[in-house]
Amino acid sequence: MEFKLNIGAPDTEDRVLRMDAGVLYDVIIVGGGPAALTAAVYCMRKGVSTGLITMDFGGQLSDTSTVENYMGYSYITGVDLANKFKEQVRQFEIAIADGKKAVAIEDGTEKVVRLDDGSAFRARSLIITTGKSSRKLGVPGEIELTGRGVAYCAICDAPLFAGKRVVVVGGGNSGIESAIDLAKIAEHVTVVQFLPELTADRVLVDAFEAFTNTTTLYEHEVMEIVGTQTVESVKIRNRVTGDVSTHEVQGIFIEIGLDPNTVSVKGLLKLNEFGEIEVDCACRTNRPGIFAAGDVTSVPFKQIIIAAGEGAKAALSACEYILRES
Ligand SMILES: Cc1cc2nc3c(=O)[nH]c(=O)nc-3n(C[C@H](O)[C@H](O)[C@H](O)COP(=O)(O)OP(=O)(O)OC[C@H]3O[C@@H](n4cnc5c(N)ncnc54)[C@H](O)[C@@H]3O)c2cc1C
Numbered sequence: 001m002e003f004k005l006n007i008g009a010p011d012t013e014d015r016v017l018r019m020d021a022g023v024l025y026d027v028i029i030v031g032g033g034p035a036a037l038t039a040a041v042y043c044m045r046k047g048v049s050t051g052l053i054t055m056d057f058g059g060q061l062s063d064t065s066t067v068e069n070y071m072g073y074s075y076i077t078g079v080d081l082a083n084k085f086k087e088q089v090r091q092f093e094i095a096i097a098d099g100k101k102a103v104a105i106e107d108g109t110e111k112v113v114r115l116d117d118g119s120a121f122r123a124r125s126l127i128i129t130t131g132k133s134s135r136k137l138g139v140p141g142e143i144e145l146t147g148r149g150v151a152y153c154a155i156c157d158a159p160l161f162a163g164k165r166v167v168v169v170g171g172g173n174s175g176i177e178s179a180i181d182l183a184k185i186a187e188h189v190t191v192v193q194f195l196p197e198l199t200a201d202r203v204l205v206d207a208f209e210a211f212t213n214t215t216t217l218y219e220h221e222v223m224e225i226v227g228t229q230t231v232e233s234v235k236i237r238n239r240v241t242g243d244v245s246t247h248e249v250q251g252i253f254i255e256i257g258l259d260p261n262t263v264s265v266k267g268l269l270k271l272n273e274f275g276e277i278e279v280d281c282a283c284r285t286n287r288p289g290i291f292a293a294g295d296v297t298s299v300p301f302k303q304i305i306i307a308a309g310e311g312a313k314a315a316l317s318a319c320e321y322i323l324r325e326s
Contacts, residue, residue: 019097024122025051027318028113030102030264031129033059034304035294035311037085039127042315044092048322051095051121053102053113058082059131060295061304063153065181070304078155081304097121102130102264107287113264124325125318128265128277128285128292129311132258132302137169141225142254149231149251154178161186161251167234168192169222170255176200176208178253183211190247191216192236225252260296272298283314289325291318 019025027043029036032054043050056062064078073081101116105126114120134152136142142150151157154168154177162185168178171193177200183189189211191198196218198205208214217236223244224235234252237244260276262269270278270286277292279285279299285292293299293314294307 017093017095019051019053019095019121021119021121023049023051023095024110024124025049025095026123026322027051027125027127027315028053028111028121028123029127029129029315030054030105030113031059031131031294031296032057032098033129033131033294033307034061034085035129035131035296035307035314036127037089038308038311039129039293039315039318040089040094041092042312043127043319044089044094046315046319048319049095051097051123052089053097053100053115053121055099055101057086057098061085063155065155067304105264105268105290107268107290111289125289125291125321127283127311127314127318128269128290128296129294129307129314130261130264131295131307132260134254135257135259137222137254137256139222139224141227141231145225145227145231148229149227150225151251151253152255154181154253154255157251157253158182158185163187164250165248166190166251166253167222167236167247167249168253168255170257171195171198171200171216172255172257173200173204174257175253175255176204178255179214180204180208180211182253183208183214186251187213189214190249192220192222193218194221194239195219222252258295258302262296274298282317283310284317289318289321291321 026048028051029039030053061078061082102113103116104114106112111123111126158181165188167190169192219239223237226233233246233248276298279297283291291314293310295302
C-alpha cells in the first residue's frame with residue numbers, strides 16, 4: 001500500500017481534503033488532541049485511508065501555557081506544540097472534518113459516526129480520542145454567565161481580569177496554577193477550596209502563598225454566581241458553619257477537574273467508574289474494531305506524551321485489525 005506524503009508542500013486550508021460521506025474509510029479518528037494527531041500520522045504512514053473528525057486542533061494543549069515535559073522540547077508553549085502536531089499531520093493528504101462534533105457512534109457491519117450538522121461518515125474501524133473537558137460546578141448563574149465572567153481557562157482568559165477581583169474554585173494543581181497566573185495581574189484572588197487543605201503540588205502552593213493579594217477559604221463551596229450582564233458577585237458557603245457570604249467579584253475561574261467526553265459512545269462502549277472508556281493494553285475497547293486512546297480512556301496518568309504514545313498504539317492496533325478483517 002502506498003502512503004501519500006507531501007513534505008514541504010504549503011500548509012494551506014485549500015489543500016485539506018474534506019471527508020466524503022460516500023467513502024468507507026479504513027479508519028476514522030474522532031478528536032484533534034495529541035492522541036488523535038499522533039494516531040493520524042501513524043495511520044497515514046501505514047497507508048490506510050483515514051478520516052479525522054474533530055471540534056478543534058490541539059485539544060487541551062491549546063489551554064496549556066508552557067510544556068516542559070514533552071521529549072524533544074525542553075520548553076514550548078502549548079499552542080506551538082499543537083501547531084507542530086498539526087503541521088506534521090498536514091504533511092499527509094488526510095481527510096478532515098474540523099469544527100465538527102461527533103454526537104453518535106453506531107457499530108454494525110460498518111461503523112458510523114454521526115455529526116452535529118446531520119452528516120455521517122462510515123469506517124471499518126474507529127479510534128476515539130475525545131479527551132476531557134472542564135467539569136462544571138452546576139450552580140445557578142454558571143451557564144448563563146459563561147464567557148461573561150465565568151471562565152474555565154486562566155491561560156486563555158486571565159488577561160481579561162487585570163486589576164479586577166476574582167474567585168478561583170479548586171485547590172488542586174489547575175486551581176493553584178490559575179490562581180498564580182491571576183494573582184500576578186488581578187487586584188485580588190480568592191481561592192475557594194472544598195477540602196481543609198490545598199491539594200496542589202508543594203512547589204505550586206509555595207509560589208501561590210508568596211502573593212499578598214490572595215485569600216484562601218478552606219472547606220467552603222460556591223452556591224451561586226450572581227450577575228445580570230456580567231458576573232457581579234459570588235455566594236460562598238462555609239461548609240463547617242453553614243454561613244453564606246457574598247463576595248463582590250468580576251470573575252470566577254472554575255478549576256475543579258475534567259470529565260471525559262464520552263457522550264457519543266455512551267451505551268455503546270464500556271466505561272469505568274470515572275466514566276472513562278475501558279481499554280486493554282492494545283487500546284481495544286469492548287467492541288471489535290473500535291479503539292480508544294488518550295485522556296478519554298482508563299489508562300492512568302493524563303499527559304501529552306502518554307496520549308501521543310497511546311494514539312500511536314491505537315493506530316497500529318486499528319491497522320492490524322483492518323489487515324486481519326480484509
Ligand atoms: C491547563 C492544562 C495544562 C496541562 N499541562 C500539561 C503539561 O505541562 N504536560 C503534559 O504532559 N500534559 C499537560 N496537560 C494534559 C494534556 O494536555 C492532556 O493529557 C492531553 O492533551 C490529552 O490529549 P488527548 O488527545 O487525549 O485529549 P485532548 O487534548 O482533551 O483532546 C481531545 C480532542 O477531542 C475533541 N473532541 C472532544 N469531543 C469531541 C466530539 N464529540 N467530536 C469531535 N471532537 C471531539 C476536542 O475538541 C479535542 O480536539 C495539561 C492539561 C491542562 C488542561
